[in-house]
Amino acid sequence: MKSLKITALCLSLIWFAGCTTTGNNQAGADGQNGEVMVEDRTGETSGIGDENASGTGIDGAETQVIVGEGDYTGDEINDPNSPLANRVVYFEYDSSAVRFEDQATLEAHTAYLGDNPNVTIRLIGHTDERGSREYNLALGERRALSIRQILMLQGASIQQFQVTSFGEERPEAEGFDESAWQQNRRVELIYIGQ
Amino acid sequence: MTKRWLTTITFLGACLSFQAQAELVIDIVGGTEAALPIAIVPFGSEGPTAPINISEIISNDLASSGRFDPLPKRDLISEPHEKSEINFKDWRLLRSEGLLVGKVSTEDGELHKVQFQLFDVYKSQQLAGMRYQVPAGGLRRLAHKIADQVYEALTGEVGVFSTRLAFVTEVKGVDGKKRYALQVSDADGANPRTVLQSKQPILSPSWAPDGERLSYVSFENGNAEVFVQEMRSGRRNSVAAFKGINSAPSWSPDGTKLALTLSKSGNPEIYVLELASGKLSRVTHNSQAIDTEAVWMPNGKELLFTSDRGGRPQIYKVSVDGGRAQRVTFEGTYNSSADISPDGRTLTMVHGFKGKYYIAVQDLQTGTLQVLTETGRDESPSFAPNGRVILYATEQRGKALLASVSVDGEIHRRFGESGKDVREPAWSPLRK
Structure with a gap:
């Protein structure tokens, strides 16, 4: 029953996103209400060869969650057969609408996040290389926000989410054809601390 | 006899052209x-x-x-x-x-x-x-x-040989990880100097009108943030690190402000940041659309930017004080990355149709559009400060490199391959 409701919501989001961007818009409005805006102007550093420029805190984005037998603790998040083991969802070109294929995955994550209010997740949006880099940066964020909106449908709070976009800067597949591009139009779901 | 002479000349010609290359x-x-x-x-x-x-x-x-x-x-x-x-x-x-x-x-x-x-x-x-x-x-x-x-x-036109180029390079290290560098070279591509190195992507360099400062986007802290860096001292400041995207910086013609894209409201919008005071004013208010890539008109009063408010990305014009935006581009399904000629008459942009992306110019008076390039994988056009040439990024045999084309589409140049992926070019202003 729960599951049906999500499917219906996902479907309506797809419909909305297909026509206009109302779906994302909703996510944006949520973000406005719940987020603390941090103004950070303290980052004064020297220029070339600066230590800060080596990039900290992001290495998590490259880490794959390894589900080893020894790590198995009984939490369903670690069950390799659960739809929760799926941590990437894909998109059509210039679209942030969820595809039918990813619904089961998103339903499982939505329920898990709703049931585990202490769990936090990072959503990283990506695009393929076509078009402008700056537009793609925005499109990657729109995709991540559209996933966040779905993942909040079963009681998860906005504090459980971190949203980042890398636009077209971190392709999963190198290449200049649709088979590479479709692997790159994605949102990665990364559970923090796992 | 004639034939032998011809062969000799051909051979000499080949030697000469090889040397020239x-x-x-x-x-x-x-x-x-x-x-x-x-x-x-x-x-x-x-x-x-x-x-x-x-x-x-x-x-x-x-x-x-x-x-x-x-x-x-x-x-x-x-x-x-x-x-x-x-x-x-x-x-x-x-x-x-x-x-x-x-x-x-x-x-x-x-x-x-x-x-x-x-x-x-x-x-x-x-x-x-x-x-x-x-x-x-x-x-x-x-x-x-x-x-x-x-x-x-x-x-009778201003020369731009003594100007500089800024661009981003990407190399894959032996460890398989990518390294990014922001570089500045002479206008002929010679004498490249690295002004920033990072393990994370660098984007969208933009020259201050004095040619002494660059603004750019760096992901070094895990998120897109905007920095301003002085060329001589290497000193730099993070000028926008809000929640969400901080990107697409563009200097005002008087050098006192930056137009930026910030998504701190939950949606990418254009803002103007006054550098001395840190005062931020919001220019666009369309929370359903992506608004990004603002660039100043030479009059300092209007901005051109990319928006998908009409369904697909197109170029719009808006007053720096906000208000209603006017759509500027109508041909093609995808127009983005606007840059404006120094006289404010010609718009250059990435022009997409049928899944290919070209560099095009549009006369802002007549609306006439001309496609200048052919590869279909072109991006990031940037006007030379004399308005005569457009520098852009393209791809050749899987390698990203810079190229340029004259505004009339007649003269095409390609910057030699350096073994690195080179992109995100920005042509500096004239140097005093």
Whole structure:
């Protein structure tokens, strides 16, 4: 029953996103209400060869969650057969609408996040290389926000989410054809601390 | 006999063109038919030889513009270095109207005295001439500066050889990880210097109008943030690190403000940041659309930007004070990455149709659109400060490289492959 409701919501989001961007818009409005805006102007550093420029805190984005037998603790998040083991969802070109294929995955994550209010997740949006880099940066964020909106449908709070976009800067597949591009139009779901 | 001669000439030609390619950073790939012949005599030298061949740099600059065709050295009938040594009657036998001569003298090994004179050989008249004193480190820039003066004297347009380019390079290390660098080079691609290195992507460099500061986007802290960096000191500041995207910086013509894209409201919107006070004002308010890539009109009162408020990305114009945005582009399904010519008349952009992306120009008065490039994978167009040439990023055999095209689409150039992926070019303003 729960599951049906999500499917219906996902479907309506797809419909909305297909026509206009109302779906994302909703996510944006949520973000406005719940987020603390941090103004950070303290980052004064020297220029070339600066230590800060080596990039900290992001290495998590490259880490794959390894589900080893020894790590198995009984939490369903670690069950390799659960739809929760799926941590990437894909998109059509210039679209942030969820595809039918990813619904089961998103339903499982939505329920898990709703049931585990202490769990936090990072959503990283990506695009393929076509078009402008700056537009793609925005499109990657729109995709991540559209996933966040779905993942909040079963009681998860906005504090459980971190949203980042890398636009077209971190392709999963190198290449200049649709088979590479479709692997790159994605949102990665990364559970923090796992 | 004739055949053997032909073979010899072909062979010589092949050697010459090979040598030219090895010397030039830039390949001209079209549009040289209408180039103006010019005689450039190798500069004379007194004292120790200067570390840089000035007349060669000038010659390469002028040739690379596609608008000049320097005569081969073997065609030069003599090697004068100043007016008293020129027999104008002899030079009139050549097809070239312009004659450039000069000399370099090095007295104490540190300071170099350089002088040049440009003549119209038919009128026996000097068109331009200067005398300079520079340290060895300034010789390359001086050579570009002389090329600018020759260019201006003969075309009536401002030369841009002494300007600079900023761009981003990407290399994959032996560990398989990518390294990014923000680099600044001379306008001919030579003399590249790294101003920022990072393990995370760098995007969208934008020159301050004084040519002394760059703004750019860096992911070094895990999220897109905007920085401003001084070229001389290397000192830099994070100027926007709000929650969400901080990107697409563009300097106001007076150098006091940056237009930015921020998604701190939950949606990407255009803002203007006053650099001295940190005061932020929001320009766009369309929370359903992506609004990004703002660029200032030369009047400092309006911005062009990319928005998908109409369904697909198109270019719009809006007052810096906000208000209603006007749509500017109508042809094609995807128009983005606008840049504006210094006179405010011509818009260049990435123009997409049928899944391919080209560099195009649009006359803002008439609305006429012209597609300038052919590869279908072109991005990030940037006007030269004389409005004559557009620099952009493209791909060739899987490698990202820079290329340029004249605004009339006639002259195409490609910057030589450097083994790195090169992209995100930004042409500097004119240097004082």
